[in-house]
Amino acid sequence: MRVSRTQAAENRQTVINVASRLFRRHGFDGIGLKDLMKGAGLTQGAFYKQFASKDDLAAQASRRAMASAFNRWSAAAAANPDDPLGAVIALYLSTEHREERMDGCPVAALGSDAARQGADVKASFEAGIRENLEMLGLWVDEAEGEEPGGKAMAILSTMVGAMVLSRAVNDEQLSKQFLQAAAKSVLGLSAGAAQKGQLR
Numbered sequence: 019m020r021v022s023r024t025q026a027a028e029n030r031q032t033v034i035n036v037a038s039r040l041f042r043r044h045g046f047d048g049i050g051l052k053d054l055m056k057g058a059g060l061t062q063g064a065f066y067k068q069f070a071s072k073d074d075l076a077a078q079a080s081r082r083a084m085a086s087a088f089n090r091w092s093a094a095a096a097a098n099p100d101d102p103l104g105a106v107i108a109l110y111l112s113t114e115h116r117e118e119r120m121d122g123c124p125v126a127a128l129g130s131d132a133a134r135q136g137a138d139v140k141a142s143f144e145a146g147i148r149e150n151l152e153m154l155g156l157w158v159d160e161a162e163g164e165e166p167g168g169k170a171m172a173i174l175s176t177m178v179g180a181m182v183l184s185r186a187v188n189d190e191q192l193s194k195q196f197l198q199a200a201a202k203s204v205l206g207l208s209a210g211a212a213q214k215g216q217l218r
Contacts, residue, residue, distance in 0.1 A: 030068045033058045037079035038086065039120040042127040046076050046135060077138035083124035084146025091153060103157040103208050110177050111197040111204075116184050126181040150174055158208050173204050 021029065036058040040049050051072060052062045069075045094109045095102035109115065115122050125132075125147065132143045154170040180200030184193040 026067070029058070029060060029064065033060065033065070033068060033075065034078045034082050037075055038083040038124075041076065041079050042083060042122065042124055043120045045128065046131045046139075073136055073138065076135060077142050080124060080128070080132065080139050080142035081145070083128075084142060084149070086121070087123050087125075088146060088149050088153075091150070095153070095157075103154070104205070107177070107201050107204055111180060111201045113194065113197070116181065116193065116197065119185075123178065123181060125178050126185070129178065129182070147174070169207055173207055176200050176204050176207075 033055065037054050040054060040057055043049075051065055054075070055062045055065050065075075069078070090109065091106050094105040098105035110123065119127055125143065129143075132139055151170045151174060154173050155167060158167075158169045158173065177200060180196045184196040187193050187196075
């Protein structure tokens with residue numbers, strides 16, 4: 019039985035959504051096409067009608083994962099307009115996010131994997147990272163339209179690094195300390211930026 023174009027398009031989106039979550043949990047090489055398609059409720063044979071290769075799917079899924087993470091940041095910021103950075107820090111540097119691998123930050127989950135992937139996957143990550151830097155830049159008093167400054171980069175690097183380290187250890191206290199130390203450091207960076215802006 020042939021699948022309609024509408025159903026085929028819906029199936030493609032389902033596969034991308036499922037892959038964006040399963041890749042974050044298992045890594046790009048930690049799950050095969052059969053299990054990816056099974057997770058989407060489709061057969062492996064249907065994959066090749068939708069994607070050129072697993073690398074093609076990895077790039078699409080990475081783009082979807084980065085967009086999903088960006089939307090979560092945006093929602094947290096919108097819900098706390100008086101302190102958008104504080105809201106994002108609380109969301110990101112939380113034990114809930116640490117445990118939430120399938121829906122969490124794709125950079126923390128897949129950053130080292132992405133470094134070993136092809137140009138298309140890296141381009142998906144780069145686009146999402148640049149969006150995050152631009153958002154952070156607005157909150158630490160960097161001029162809109164300029165290249166991301168050092169403070170935004172330091173904040174993002176600190177947050178991602180802390181999440182990676184907090185997931186890499188067994189000791190619960192040490193894991194929490196990474197998150198707490200990063201939050202303190204990031205808030206210090208942002209406070210310094212705000213003070214600098216007030217002195218202009």
